[in-house]
Amino acid sequence: MSNDPEKQANQLLQCLTQDKMRIGFLFGAGCPYSVNAGSNTPLIPDIKGLTETVAKKVCCKDYKEPWRNICLQLNEDGNSNPNIEDILSRVRGLKDLVGTGDVRGLSKTTLEKLETGICEEIIKCVSKDLPDKTTPYHNFASWVGSIDRTYSVEIFTTNYDLLIEQALEDFRVPFFDGFVGARQPFFDSHAIEFDNLPPRWARLWKIHGSINWRSSIDDSFKVFRTDIEKGGNVVIHPSHLKYEQSRKMPYLAMMDQLRKFLSTPSSAMIVVGYSFGDQHLNDVIVQSLQGTPSTAVFALMYGPLKNYTSAVSLAKERGNLSILAEDGTVTGTRKQIWRELDEQPDSLLPSGAIEWTKGAKEDDPWKASFKLGDFNFFGAFLQDIAGKKA
Template identity: 45%
Template sequence: MRDITHKLCWSKMQQDEEHNPLQCLTQLRQTLSADKLSIGFFLGAGCPCAVRVPNESGEGDRPIIPDIKGLTKKVHATISISDACKASYETLNKTFAEDGLGEPNIEAMLNRIRSFREVAGKVGVRGISFDELDGLDREICQSIRTVVTCSLPGHRTPYHALASFIGSHRAPFTEVFTTNYDVLIEQALEDRRVPYFDGFVGSSRPFFDQRAIEDGEIPLRWSRLWKLHGSINWRFNKTTKAVFRSDNSEEGDELLIHPSHRKYDDSRRMPYFVMIDRLRGFLRHSERPVALILCGYSFGDEHINEAIVESLKANASAACFALQFGKLSDYPNAVTLARDNSNLSVFAPDEAIIRRRKGRWVASPTIDVAMLRGAFEVVSEMTKVGGKELSQTHVGEMPRPCRMTLGDFKQLGDFLDEFSGYTPPESLGVTQ
């Protein structure tokens, strides 16, 4: 009777949608090691959270840069006590409450400030003048800059692992896309002596050169870095209408941070749309197959989602792997897009959508768990079926549910070390 029950349950489990973790891991390894494949990485807001630094209190640690919720909290604390902006900031928040939009994050605030500013004129909008909106924009951007201006700790972070992989990759140049304003990836690339081009040319006050980007006559050994939402060291000069990269502010400068694709004047919006075009151009590259690996991105930006999906549809040979930190149900936009696009795969810890099929991670009972190399971990062994204990023989024959861990940027960094040949200092008895 026990054998019959076991076989019936085994048959039912085989009918459920499942994905083989080893098979998917093998595909990722082949993708990352291919020497005729163009590889891109897309780093979202979740990536800095994987880098931990000590708390100011000396107890415990914290992310080097908080997520959007944490960033909003810090900016709110600063602006709420600003003599210059406190009143207008309170009025701005009231507009969200009046519209039933709850508590906005910092990107929603900037979007609203800029949309109001476009039509404010001399009378203002909803009790906020043009000058007040302009001041709020500057204060919030400066507050963001203060929070995200930091240095990577040591030389062993996921950013360094990515930089080492890029520096050792034999294929054509790697392209890195990011929605983050920080300069952590730049620090890691420079620390690993990996040359890159980010759209700016010059030394004292590098200027944004659209022609250099479009001509594409950059040394092939240089990687490309495209910052889709701007950066804490990008500045727009209102007098010259030019975009520069600099840590120092000059008269007429304002920080160029774009949380969305809002309609700015041509000079301000130029970098944003050029960067989006780079993402489209990478995925639509028809001369060789391409693969884009996303990490830390929640698919919350409709404009970027559209650029990715349209490009994947235009190039059937392109592949996109989205590595998510949370469970699959936390990313409804990603689920919808992956259901409609066979070359977009979404890997979450509990489930995945691969070739439009949604299924849980289940390892074969015969698999050597060591082959998963930390990218997956066995969640549990099935010891009961229908409330009845299985024999040890049958336990060994049952599939094993797994959990994918590569959505954690730290784990992805460890995985990339496998390809760059990096050996952790601790394995050599060295302490950093």
């Protein structure tokens, strides 16, 4: 069976051009990875690249054996290829248990130094600026600011970097991220729950924390925003925290916002750069969609469907989760390839959204390649929409 890529892209276009629809975005590690820093080098590596970079740096110091110990523990627990977030969560979990003795051959001091070393290297890797104002992030920011909306655009991201903030500020798009204050902005969950800011303000929810968030060193577990260069307890991937701590931290508040958005009828969310590798996040998405059939999620995937077995499996169970990949789709729980045509279609979509190619033989069909899973093409898609609205 086959599906029409033009039809799917047009549904996406309709969502992006309506000013009265609740619309949100979920940006994953594939977004900063798509930005070229020169010589075809990604501005920020993906999770795999980040893990390899941090491992190389950390193991050059005094943490080689503790790092190896943690990885072996995860291997024994069935995680054959742990990423940096798995490793950081395990380090923190053991640190909470260790007390004054050792746990699994690691002391509290060793675990604290390992955690600090990992966080320092993560900050070095992702503390990057966008090279100019022509990036897909800037195209996205331009689109956000181009339409007067009934409801605010809600932006969710698993990334720790400050690229979204930079782009929004470059285009003078106001946004609220859960922090209030001026000298040392602090996280305020009440400001999120009773948010009455104008719709022109975007909302930015950083699910896995940020390189410029710090937590207090006392038992109050307060979180504040500061300069990247300042030390302290960096709030990156804080899902290891106990429930009572998490309630005071941004993590659960951000997840609650995601759940709230997806549970609002007739909302639409567009996912870019996220491969559905976070089980907790996946659970929130699927459970929310199950309870709200009128909400739709469009997951735009880079490359072929075969690379995203988890996403395909989830979409086969939820009719309102659509996976749109380069060579096919899962929509309405059905996995299908893109339709082939005898003649080149006269597309009305923005250029670059779908690439049609024909083989060398005269009777070869025209085949579609869906390009919007590439953040660069998606940014150009948004730029075209913003230009028509201007």
